[in-house]
Structure formats: C-alpha cells, structure tokens
Amino acid sequence: MAREDGIPTDIPSDVRVVVAEDDRGTRLVLRGLLRSLGVRDFQECANGAEAFVQIKRSAPDILISDWEMPEVSGIALTRLVRNHPDSPNPLMPVIMLTSHSNHQLVERARDAGVTAFLAKPVSRKALAARLEAAVHRSRCYVLTRRFFGPDRRRAQAWAASAAKPLAAGQPPEGRSRPPNPDLDATGDAFLIDPAPLAAAAGMPPGLVRPSPLSRTILTRVRAKRIDLVAADRSRLEIVRDGLLKSGNPERLAAALIDTVDQIRQSVGLSHPLVQRVWSSLSAIRDRVDPADIRSLDILHLHAHTIERLLDLAGQPDRRLAETTVAELETAVAKLFPPLRE
Structure with a gap:
C-alpha cells in the first residue's frame, strides 16, 4: 500500500480505528488522512464517553484520542480502556493527540497507559508512523498494583514471556512462546506480551483481537489486579x-x-x-x-x-x-x- 506521497506503508487494510476528538475540523482532517493511508474501518466520536461506548460495541484495534475533551478526557478514556471490566481489549494501542509539550503532563498520560503521542497539527507522515508502530512493534504490558499499560521504559532489550515476574538483571528471552495464563507466582509486577495473543488471532504483533487465549489471559489479569491489593x-x-x-x-x-x-x-x-x-x-x-x-x-x-x-x-x-x-x-x-x- 502506498501513501499519496508515494512512500509505501505497512498498515493492514482491515485495521479498525476509533477516533475520539471533540473538534469537528480535526475530525475531518483525521478522516482524510486515514482514508489516504488506506484505513477504511474507522468510527468518529465527539467525546470520550461516546468513544468508550463505541469501543465496547465494536472492539476496535486502535484508539486515536484527543487529550482535552468534555465529559471524559483522553486520559480518563485511556484509563477506562486499560482498566474497566467492560473494556473489550485492555491491550489496545492508544495514540494521544496533544498540543502539550509539558513534561509533567506527558508523564501523566504515560502513567495512564497511553502508547504513543501525536502532535497537533497532525501530518500524514507522523500519523502513518504512529499507526505502523502500533501495528507492528508491540510493547510488553506491565501489571502492578497501581498501573496497567505499555512498558514505560523506552529500551526493551529484553522481553519476558507473558505473565512472568519482573526481576533485576533478567536475561533476554524470546517472545514467540504463548503467554502463561498462571499469574499466581510470587511478585508484585508482571509483564504481559501481546505478540503471542495477536498471533493466536492471526494478527500482526501489536493488534490483539478476541481469542480463547486472550480472553483467558485478560480474565487472569483482572483477577490479579485485585490480588495485588x-x-x-x-x-x-x-x-x-x-x-x-x-x-x-x-x-x-x-x-x-x-x-x-x-x-x-x-x-x-x-x-x-x-x-x-x-x-x-x-x-x-x-x-x-x-x-x-x-x-x-x-x-x-x-x-x-x-x-x-x-x-x-x-x-x-x-x-x-x-x-x-x-x-x-x-x-x-x-x-x-x-x-x-
């Protein structure tokens, strides 16, 4: 697939996207950019509350959300995606649209479980890069007492198999094995690798769609969150x-x-x-x-x-x-x- 500027992209044509943006002009821009990148299955929502209803209804692959919206902000929406028991996919990549460059605000969004940031005004090149990264470059998810979301450390020289306690100096491991659904090991921090879950549904590494394996893992993740308190x-x-x-x-x-x-x-x-x-x-x-x-x-x-x-x-x-x-x-x-x- 090629973009309008002739540079090839690697975004699946069947990827499903929900856009949460209260500004109609920005929604129109995103609509045109997504279509130019070959994305045909996307839903537009005017606020975070409407977006979460749509997410529960359609179980999209990726969420693109504005930061500041009425009723439910982008950060609150991200927390719902990551933690609410009715969220169909807590491992969904979340791309946050923002005009903020303040480091503390960015940390707030990161600590809510945001996957990546996309600066306004949005360019085709930047949007394509974020979508490609979300689809093909998965990050392990960290489960602790107060956080569930993508590993906040930029460099992942190693990636433990899913649901394995973190340990200092842990050696690199492959990511091809399916996750272990047993999260009962002693420890207060765990890694969940989405790549095997995506593979079980026949998807690229970053896109987890419902499957018996993903349902089992996510049920155990929710139960483990309770155990950790x-x-x-x-x-x-x-x-x-x-x-x-x-x-x-x-x-x-x-x-x-x-x-x-x-x-x-x-x-x-x-x-x-x-x-x-x-x-x-x-x-x-x-x-x-x-x-x-x-x-x-x-x-x-x-x-x-x-x-x-x-x-x-x-x-x-x-x-x-x-x-x-x-x-x-x-x-x-x-x-x-x-x-x-």
Whole structure:
C-alpha cells in the first residue's frame, strides 16, 4: 500500500480505528488522512464517553484520542480502556493527540497507559508512523498494583514471556512462546506480551483481537489486579480491629478512610463497585461522629463491603456484588439522609 506521497506503508487494510476528538475540523482532517493511508474501518466520536461506548460495541484495534475533551478526557478514556471490566481489549494501542509539550503532563498520560503521542497539527507522515508502530512493534504490558499499560521504559532489550515476574538483571528471552495464563507466582509486577495473543488471532504483533487465549489471559489479569491489593486489605482488617478496641476512634476512623482510598486508587477503575463504595464513604466522611456508635458501624460496613467485593472479584456473575453495594447505600441513606441544598 502506498501513501499519496508515494512512500509505501505497512498498515493492514482491515485495521479498525476509533477516533475520539471533540473538534469537528480535526475530525475531518483525521478522516482524510486515514482514508489516504488506506484505513477504511474507522468510527468518529465527539467525546470520550461516546468513544468508550463505541469501543465496547465494536472492539476496535486502535484508539486515536484527543487529550482535552468534555465529559471524559483522553486520559480518563485511556484509563477506562486499560482498566474497566467492560473494556473489550485492555491491550489496545492508544495514540494521544496533544498540543502539550509539558513534561509533567506527558508523564501523566504515560502513567495512564497511553502508547504513543501525536502532535497537533497532525501530518500524514507522523500519523502513518504512529499507526505502523502500533501495528507492528508491540510493547510488553506491565501489571502492578497501581498501573496497567505499555512498558514505560523506552529500551526493551529484553522481553519476558507473558505473565512472568519482573526481576533485576533478567536475561533476554524470546517472545514467540504463548503467554502463561498462571499469574499466581510470587511478585508484585508482571509483564504481559501481546505478540503471542495477536498471533493466536492471526494478527500482526501489536493488534490483539478476541481469542480463547486472550480472553483467558485478560480474565487472569483482572483477577490479579485485585490480588495485588492484599497488603492494603490486611491493613484494612488491622484498622477495623483497632477501631473496635481503641479509645481514640477518631484517629482510627481517619486511618480506615485513608486505607479504603488506597484500595480505590489500586482497583477502583478495574472494579467500579469499589469506586461506588468510596463515593458513599467520601459523601459522609465529614458527617461521621466517632463518638456515635452508629457512625462507627457505618464505617465498619463500608470496610466490610470492600472486603466482600474483593472476595467476589473473580466471580463472573456480578449481581451478588452489586446487591452488596446496594445494601450498603440503603443503610447509609437511612442514617445520613441526603443534605438539602
């Protein structure tokens, strides 16, 4: 396939792209550039919320997203793609459109799981280069307590087989073996290599499409994210026990709220019900009276609900978890009715 300038490209004609961009003029430019590069299957969305709905519906291969959009920004959209349980492909390459050159802002996007950046105004040459890299030059994905996304280190002299703990000085290994679905090894950081998953679906190294192998791996990845907060959970149990016995409930109440917040930051996006529990807790935190036993009971109920959600995280049927959170919200509403504005 050749671009309009006569330089050949290596972008598959059947690659599927979703574009999230709130500026109509930029969408028109991207539409023309994608067509000139031979991309025929692409969907245009005016904001991040609309784009995530489209991603769930069509399971595209690549996302091209603007940084600043109403409702859901490009960074928030990237976090949804990487972590939300309804995301069809957490290993999808995400190309971020940006006018930012600020190093701290770029780091924010990188830490959200962005694969590559594309500066505005977009040129045909730059867009082609990003698409070709996304299709043919896959990067291993890193799984930790607080991050899931492409390896943020530029130089990957070695690439471990998928789902293998990181280790200092680990020697180079080939990337041709299929991933090991067992993520239960001891360790708090793992590499997942998309290349074998792409090969299982008959795709180039960077494009992972649904297959029995990819579904197995991604299910285990989501479960492992929950497992990695075991330390936070242990602390939560200690705080709860102390809250029952302590003569200083105010201090321990603050510690319990802080611990729940840490768990939220670890798994809140990959487990939206945890986010709901935190929203409930944060809504009443300034109204809790540590001297009131009913207030302490409500704090315990939030902590117990979090523990229950972590227990249920590996279950395919989420109805029991949703019922658990709904019961918590009902109890909170009885003790702390909504404030009138």
